[in-house]
Amino acid sequence: MISASVFLNINNVPEKELVAIILYISLFFIIVAVALIIFFYFSRKKIIQKELEKIELILRYQKEQLHAIIVTQEEERKRIAQDLHDDISSKLNIVSLNTHLLSAPNLTESETAEITDNIINLTNKALDNSRKIAHNLLPPVFEKFGLHAGIEELCEEFESSKSVKTHYKNEIDFHDKDIDRHLHVFRILQELMNNSLRHGKATQIWISFFYNEGINTCNYEDNGIGFDGSNAENQKGLGMKNIDSRISFLEGTIEIKSEINNGIAVNFTF
Template sequence: MTERAIPENELISVIIYTCIGFLLMSLVLVLFFYFSRKKIVKSTLEKKNLELQYQKDLLQATILTQEDERKRIARDLHDDISSKLNVVSLNSYLLAASELTQKEVVEITSNIINLTAKALENSRRIAHDLLPPTLDNFGLHAGVEELCMEFSSSKSVVVNYENRIHFSNSENDRLLHVFRILQELMNNSLRHGKATVITILFEEKNGLRICKYSDNGIGFDVNSQGSKNGLGMKNIESRIAFLNGAISINSLLNKGVEVVFNF
């Protein structure tokens, strides 16, 4: 058998076509990687932008709440303390006037005593709102117990509270956030949910401290735009971020609200 030699020009064209084939394949591969990389970069950028927007929203909510809080404190100080001290001051000047009957002196003095007592009570209330003394002195457990009692005393709601964690008082600064979160959740349950039963449980699971909160109110659509208009829930999220925790909020209309967060 004799081997037929491949003609030289046929060999050259096979080599050229193979090279062109390889070149085309490489081009397709390069283009494929280029476009898929571009797509990945684009979706990563979009994700980062969404995260940034979310952080911005949280920051804005925090600033707005701080401003609201300042306004509220200013209003409380103005209406409940300054105005009363003004009248006390006026009454004291009156007392200094010489031509007063005994009856007038007694009247003005009792007025001053009443007003100073009220101003004192109000200043205690304002301080209490800013930093609940029970929480500050006796820790989160005592603070939450007192909060539950305050809500239960309104008789419109029963609060079941159970704590299976030992909290250290040295952590009070961080735990104040947990207290504020519960305060907001309870306010929402009464204001919006018209709940009659609230349940709070602190427990430890796999080394994580967890709070389970639920109410039996009218519930709400967690994804609706309306539920995103307030500041309360945004503040809760920024407090959770501060605590490096995570939160899940589940609710359905007429099925109450269930919130679980770790801290």
């Protein structure tokens, strides 16, 4: 009954009005379709734009990390070259001069003995300095016995300055097969400790390694002068960029907290 009534009503509608209704309905659907197309187009464009911005940020971050690594490597090369020139080269030059003096005529026995002693002393000093340079590149203890022993020696070296006390605790069994990755952890701690001593004027340093939900975690703290952690510029130095690049290589995370006159607290995973 209802469908028949509707059919009769449609039949009673004048042809022009029916055409107008059909056109309006068609126009409505066309407008809706166009609106949907425009909406999806701009939505898709916005999504693509955000993805491109995200990729650009990632590439910029990777570029900054690469730049930090390159600059750090260049600085390290300059330091090594300076050490070789100032310590090793200069001492070997003096050894060479003393060696030529031994060939001089009419040398007394005491003069010969004195020149020989000078050569031996300078050679020993050159050897000691060359060992120190090699030690800075890759500590022998770290290479032979791993990260745990390397950190223990690092703490002992800092304590030998008599200006800082270190507290080291480890609950992780470091595997020898990961020594290449562990070297990055060692360098991160080395950088943090250098900053604590040089910039933070710290007298106490705490280092602890432990598992946190199956993830290797390190907590690092000092009692130094600290800095304004809310100022992002304070975390953009070359040393921090170097640390960030190493954390990225380790596929870990890092969180740094600090307040003026309240030391620094660093938590990183690897």
